[in-house]
Amino acid sequence: MTEKKLNRSFAVTFLLFILLGLFGAFMALPLIYTINHAFKPLDEIFLFPPRFFVRNPTMNNFYDLVNLMANSWVPFSRYISNTVIIAVIGTVGHVLFASAAAYPLAKYKFPGSKAIFNIVVLSLMFSPHVTAIPNYMIMSRVGWIDNHASLIIPSWAYPLGLFLMKQFMEQIPSALLEAAKIDGASEYRIYWQIVMPNVKPAWLTLIILRFPALWGSDGGSFIYSENLKTLNYALGQIIQGGIARAGVGAAVGLILMIVPITLFVISQSSVIQTMATSGIKD
Amino acid sequence: MxxxxxxxxxxxxxxxxxxxxxxxxxxxxxxxxxxxxxxxxxxxxxxxxxxxxxxxxxxxxxxxxxxxxxxxxxxxQNYSRLFLNDDIFMIALRNTFLFAIITGPVSYIACFMFAWIINELPPKIRAFMTLVFYAPSISGNVFFIWQVIFSGDRYGLLNSLLIRLRIILEPIQWLKDEQYILAVIIIVQLWMSLGTSFLAFIAGLQTLDRSLIEAGAVDGIKNRWQELWYIVLPSMRPQLLFGAVMQITASLAVADVSIALAGFPSVNYAGHTIVTHLMDFGTIRFEMGYASAIATVLFAIMMGTNLVTQKLLRKIGG
Known part of the structure; x- marks a missing residue:
C-alpha cells in the first residue's frame, strides 16, 4: 500500500492495541478454558486451587460421556442425529427459501414488492420472543408439537437471511439476467442456474447465521419426547449433575462449539464479502 | 383469493x-x-x-x-394490571432497561472499535482476530463455562484467583448475591455480543472506497479521528444502521444467559427481564392473555427504540 498513513499519535495506537489484546484475551479465555476442562482428568477437575490449563490431558471425559449415555435409555447418538437432522434440514431449507424470495425483491419492482421488503426489515427489529405464544398455538393447531417440524420449518423463513441475501443479490448485473431472458430462459431457470451460482458467498453467510442457532437449539417448549431431544438439551441435563459432571459437560460443550467455529473458519472470507452489502440504505 | x-x-x-x-x-x-x-x-x-x-x-x-x-x-385490564399491579414486572422492566442501556451501546461501540483496529492488521492476523472476537457469539451455550468461572465455592476460577491474590478472604456467591447477578449477566452478555454487526462493520471497513480517504487527506483532514468522523463513519452509514438494529434487538432480549447463570426465577428476581417474565406467564402459569400483553409491550419497546435510533444514526458525520 503506497498511501500515506495519517498520523494517530503513537501513544494512542499503542493504547488501542493493548485494548485489543486485553479484550481478545477476555473473548478467547473462556473458550480455551472449555477446551482444557474437557481434557482434564477427574483429579484435576477437583484440584484445589483450580487450574486453568490441563496438565495430563486425557480422553476420560469423552469415555465417561459415552458410558453415561449408554446407560440412559436414549442413546447419545440419538441426540446427535436429532441435532444434525434439525440443523441440516433447517439450514438448507432456509437458504433455498430465502434466496428464492430474495431474487425477485432484489432485481425487480412489482406490486407489493416494496411493502414486503419493508415488513421484512421491520421484523428484524424485534426478537422471536414476541411471537412465542401465538406461535405455540399455531404449532399445536397444525400438529407440530413434539415434532422436529416445529424447529425446522419456522427457521426456513428467518427474515435476516432474506434481508442479507437480497442486499447481496442487488450486485448481480441486470444485463446478465436480461441476456438469459432473451435466450428464452424461464425465471425459475434464471434463479437456479444464474442467480444461485453467483451468490455462493451469501449461501455461506446464511448458513453461518442459521446453522449455529439450530445446532445449539434445546428444543424449547416444542419437544417433549426424550428420543426427539437435542444435543444442547443433553448438555443441560449433564450440567445439572453439578461439579462432578463439569468435565463431561465441558466435553459436550466442546462438541457443541467446535462445529459452528469450524464452519466459520472455512467460510470467513465469503461471509465478510456478503456482509459488505448488509447495510440498511436510506 | x-x-x-x-x-x-x-x-x-x-x-x-x-x-x-x-x-x-x-x-x-x-x-x-x-x-x-x-x-x-x-x-x-x-x-x-x-x-x-x-x-x-x-x-x-x-x-x-x-x-x-x-x-x-x-x-x-391486562395492561392496567401489568403497569399498576405487578411489582415483579417493574423489576423486569428496570433490569431490561439496565441491561439494554449498558450492553447495547457498549457492545455497539466495541463492535465498531474492534473492527476498526482489526482492519489495520495484516490479512492473516486479521482473519485470526476476527475469529477470536466472533467465536463466542456462535459457540451456542458454551456460556455455561461462565458458571464454572463464577462458581460460588472455592473451586470457582474467579473466587480462587481472588482468594490467592488476597483480595477477598471468603468465596463470593456471584450468582446468588443480588449485588453481583446483574453485573455477571452483563459481562457474559457482552462476551457474546460481537456477532453479526461486528462482521458487518469489518466488511464495511474492508470495502471502504480508498479514494475517499485520499481525497479527504487532500481536503485537509488532519488525523485519524477526523478521518473516522468525516469519512469512514458517513460512508459506512448503511452498515451502522444495520448493526444498530442487531445490537438493540439483542440487548433488549436478554433471557437465556440470565436463566442459565442466575436461574429461573433468579434470587429476588435480580436477573429477571421482560422476556423471562413473559416465559413465566406463557409457559408456566398459562395466562396467555397476560403473557401476550407482556409480549406486546416488549414489541413496542423494541420497535420504538430501533426506529428512534435509526433516526438519530442517520445524522452521523453531518
Missing part, C-alpha cells in the same frame, strides 16, 4: 376509471406472477410464524385466555 377480490371489485364498480385501475394492477400482477411464485414458500412460512403471530399477540393481549377455555375479552 387475491383474484376473487379484484374480480368482484371490477364487476361491482360502476366507474370505468376504477375498472381500468384494477385491471391494470391485475395485469401487472399477472405479468410478474413468477416472482410471486418464487416468493410464496418463504412468505407463507414468514407470515404464518412471524407476521400473523405479532397481530395475534396484540389481539390476545386484550383477553383472558388460559388455553382450556376460549379467550374472553377484558379490554385493557
Amino acid at each position: 387475491q383474484t376473487k377480490r379484484i374480480e368482484n371489485r371490477t364487476a361491482l364498480s360502476p366507474l370505468n376509471e376504477r375498472v381500468f385501475k384494477w385491471t391494470s394492477l391485475w395485469n401487472e400482477i399477472n405479468r410478474n406472477k413468477h416472482y410471486y411464485i418464487l416468493m410464496a414458500p418463504f412468505m407463507l412460512v414468514f407470515f404464518l410464524f412471524t407476521v400473523i403471530p405479532v397481530a395475534a399477540s396484540m389481539g390476545i393481549s386484550f383477553t383472558y385466555f388460559n388455553v382450556l377455555e376460549p379467550p374472553r375479552f377484558i379490554g385493557w
Whole structure:
C-alpha cells in the first residue's frame, strides 16, 4: 500500500492495541478454558486451587460421556442425529427459501414488492420472543408439537437471511439476467442456474447465521419426547449433575462449539464479502 | 383469493376509471406472477410464524385466555394490571432497561472499535482476530463455562484467583448475591455480543472506497479521528444502521444467559427481564392473555427504540 498513513499519535495506537489484546484475551479465555476442562482428568477437575490449563490431558471425559449415555435409555447418538437432522434440514431449507424470495425483491419492482421488503426489515427489529405464544398455538393447531417440524420449518423463513441475501443479490448485473431472458430462459431457470451460482458467498453467510442457532437449539417448549431431544438439551441435563459432571459437560460443550467455529473458519472470507452489502440504505 | 377480490371489485364498480385501475394492477400482477411464485414458500412460512403471530399477540393481549377455555375479552385490564399491579414486572422492566442501556451501546461501540483496529492488521492476523472476537457469539451455550468461572465455592476460577491474590478472604456467591447477578449477566452478555454487526462493520471497513480517504487527506483532514468522523463513519452509514438494529434487538432480549447463570426465577428476581417474565406467564402459569400483553409491550419497546435510533444514526458525520 503506497498511501500515506495519517498520523494517530503513537501513544494512542499503542493504547488501542493493548485494548485489543486485553479484550481478545477476555473473548478467547473462556473458550480455551472449555477446551482444557474437557481434557482434564477427574483429579484435576477437583484440584484445589483450580487450574486453568490441563496438565495430563486425557480422553476420560469423552469415555465417561459415552458410558453415561449408554446407560440412559436414549442413546447419545440419538441426540446427535436429532441435532444434525434439525440443523441440516433447517439450514438448507432456509437458504433455498430465502434466496428464492430474495431474487425477485432484489432485481425487480412489482406490486407489493416494496411493502414486503419493508415488513421484512421491520421484523428484524424485534426478537422471536414476541411471537412465542401465538406461535405455540399455531404449532399445536397444525400438529407440530413434539415434532422436529416445529424447529425446522419456522427457521426456513428467518427474515435476516432474506434481508442479507437480497442486499447481496442487488450486485448481480441486470444485463446478465436480461441476456438469459432473451435466450428464452424461464425465471425459475434464471434463479437456479444464474442467480444461485453467483451468490455462493451469501449461501455461506446464511448458513453461518442459521446453522449455529439450530445446532445449539434445546428444543424449547416444542419437544417433549426424550428420543426427539437435542444435543444442547443433553448438555443441560449433564450440567445439572453439578461439579462432578463439569468435565463431561465441558466435553459436550466442546462438541457443541467446535462445529459452528469450524464452519466459520472455512467460510470467513465469503461471509465478510456478503456482509459488505448488509447495510440498511436510506 | 387475491383474484376473487379484484374480480368482484371490477364487476361491482360502476366507474370505468376504477375498472381500468384494477385491471391494470391485475395485469401487472399477472405479468410478474413468477416472482410471486418464487416468493410464496418463504412468505407463507414468514407470515404464518412471524407476521400473523405479532397481530395475534396484540389481539390476545386484550383477553383472558388460559388455553382450556376460549379467550374472553377484558379490554385493557391486562395492561392496567401489568403497569399498576405487578411489582415483579417493574423489576423486569428496570433490569431490561439496565441491561439494554449498558450492553447495547457498549457492545455497539466495541463492535465498531474492534473492527476498526482489526482492519489495520495484516490479512492473516486479521482473519485470526476476527475469529477470536466472533467465536463466542456462535459457540451456542458454551456460556455455561461462565458458571464454572463464577462458581460460588472455592473451586470457582474467579473466587480462587481472588482468594490467592488476597483480595477477598471468603468465596463470593456471584450468582446468588443480588449485588453481583446483574453485573455477571452483563459481562457474559457482552462476551457474546460481537456477532453479526461486528462482521458487518469489518466488511464495511474492508470495502471502504480508498479514494475517499485520499481525497479527504487532500481536503485537509488532519488525523485519524477526523478521518473516522468525516469519512469512514458517513460512508459506512448503511452498515451502522444495520448493526444498530442487531445490537438493540439483542440487548433488549436478554433471557437465556440470565436463566442459565442466575436461574429461573433468579434470587429476588435480580436477573429477571421482560422476556423471562413473559416465559413465566406463557409457559408456566398459562395466562396467555397476560403473557401476550407482556409480549406486546416488549414489541413496542423494541420497535420504538430501533426506529428512534435509526433516526438519530442517520445524522452521523453531518
